[in-house]
Amino acid sequence: MDKPLDGIFAALADPTRRTILIMLLEDDMAVTDVAEPFEMSLAAISKHLGILMRAGLISQEKRGRVKWCKIDPDALRDASIWMQSFGQFEAVNLEAFEKFLDQELEGDTTEPF
Amino acid sequence: MDKPLDGIFAALADPTRRTILIMLLEDDMAVTDVAEPFEMSLAAISKHLGILMRAGLISQEKRGRVKWCKIDPDALRDASIWMQSFGQFEAVNLEAFEKFLDQELEGDTTEPF
DNA sequence: CAAACCGTCAACCATTTGGTTGAATATGCA
DNA sequence: TGCATATTCAACCAAATGGTTGACGGTTTG
Numbered sequence: 161m162d163k164p165l166d167g168i169f170a171a172l173a174d175p176t177r178r179t180i181l182i183m184l185l186e187d188d189m190a191v192t193d194v195a196e197p198f199e200m201s202l203a204a205i206s207k208h209l210g211i212l213m214r215a216g217l218i219s220q221e222k223r224g225r226v227k228w229c230k231i232d233p234d235a236l237r238d239a240s241i242w243m244q245s246f247g248q249f250e251a252v253n254l255e256a257f258e259k260f261l262d263q264e265l266e267g268d269t270t271e272p273f
Numbered sequence: 274m275d276k277p278l279d280g281i282f283a284a285l286a287d288p289t290r291r292t293i294l295i296m297l298l299e300d301d302m303a304v305t306d307v308a309e310p311f312e313m314s315l316a317a318i319s320k321h322l323g324i325l326m327r328a329g330l331i332s333q334e335k336r337g338r339v340k341w342c343k344i345d346p347d348a349l350r351d352a353s354i355w356m357q358s359f360g361q362f363e364a365v366n367l368e369a370f371e372k373f374l375d376q377e378l379e380g381d382t383t384e385p386f
Numbered sequence: 387c388a389a390a391c392c393g394t395c396a397a398c399c400a401t402t403t404g405g406t407t408g409a410a411t412a413t414g415c416a
Numbered sequence: 417t418g419c420a421t422a423t424t425c426a427a428c429c430a431a432a433t434g435g436t437t438g439a440c441g442g443t444t445t446g
Contacts, residue, residue: 169286172352173279174434191393204435206394211433225392225443239285240353287404305422317405319424324403338413338422 164216168239171215176200177208184218184231191227277329281352284328289313290321297331297344304340 171177180194195205209229212218216235221228284290293307308318322342325331329348334341 163288165291166286166288169282170433173282173286175276175279176434178278192391200434201436202393203395203437207434210394222393227393283403289404303422304424313404314406315422316407316424320404323424335412335423340423 164235165239167211167215168217168235171211171217172239174208174211176205177212180205180208180212181217181231184229188228188230191229194229277348278352280324280328281330281348284324284330285352287321287324289318290325293318293321293325294330294344297342301341301343304342307342 172181176198179198183189183194183197191206191209192202194209195202198205209218209220213220217232218229219232221230285294289311296302296307296310304319304322305315307322308315311318322331322333326333330345331342332345334343
C-alpha cells in the first residue's frame with residue numbers, strides 16, 4: 161500500500177523540505193547548518209531530514225559528532241519518470257528551471273538565501 | 274506560503290489520485306466512472322478529484338448531469354521542471370516508464386485494471 | 387573531569403487528511 | 417409529474433502531519 165512514490169511525493173510537498181533539497185544541491189551540509197536559516201527548531205528540521213531520508217531523497221553519514229547530509233538523486237529519478245509520462249511538455253529547460261527556483265525562493269518566510 | 278508546487282506534489286502523494294491520473298491518461302471520464310473500480314465511496318472520489326482540480330492536474334466540465342474529468346498536464350510540467358533540476362538522471366525513457374506503471378498498478382488493492 | 391556542542395527522542399498540541407454516512411441539489415427520462 | 421441518476425455537501429471520525437519544549441546520549445575541547 162505504502163509505495164515508494166507516496167513517500168517521495170509527500171516529502172516534496174513541503175516547501176521547507178524542497179528548500180533543504182535546493183540547499184543540499186549546492187553542497188553537503190551538517191544538520192545544524194541546514195537548520196540555521198529556518199525559523200523553526202532544530203528538532204523540527206531533524207524531523208524533516210528524517211522524512212527526506214526515508215523517502216530516499218538524501219543520505220546521512222555521521223562523522224564525529226557531526227551528521228552530514230547529502231542529496232541522493234536516484235529517488236527523484238523514479239518520481240520524474242512517473243511524471244514524464246504525462247509529458248507532452250518539452251524536455252529539460254534550465255532557464256525555465258531557474259525561473260521556478262526564483263519563484264520557489266521569493267516570498268518564502270523561511271528564506272534561506 | 275501555500276505555493277503551487279505544494280498542492281501538486283501533495284496531490285501526487287496519494288496512490289488513489291495517481292491511479293486516477295493514469296486512468297484519465299487513457300480518456301476523459303465521468304466522476305461515477307472514475308469511482309467505479311475503487312473500493313471507496315463516491316464522495317471520497319469526489320474529494321480526490323477536487324484535490325486534483327485545485328492542484329491544476331485535471332479540469333472538469335459539466336455537461337448535463339455528468340461532470341467530465343480530463344487530465345491537464347500543465348501543472349505536472351511545472352513540477353517536472355522542478356524535479357529535473359536534480360537530474361543527473363537520463364532523459365525521458367518510455368520503457369522505464371512502463372515498468373514503473375506496472376509497479377504502480379500491481380499490488381494495488383484499489384486495482385482498477 | 388567538566389563544559390559546550392551536535393543531534394535525536396518523547397510527550398504534547400493544533401491542524402490537516404482521508405475516509406464514512408445521510409441529506410441535499412441538479413439533471414434526465416417515462 | 418414523479419422517479420432514477422449524477423454529484424456534492426455537511427457532519428463526523430481516526431490517523432497523520434508539522435510544529436513545540438525539555439530531557440537525553442555522544443563527541444569534542446578546554
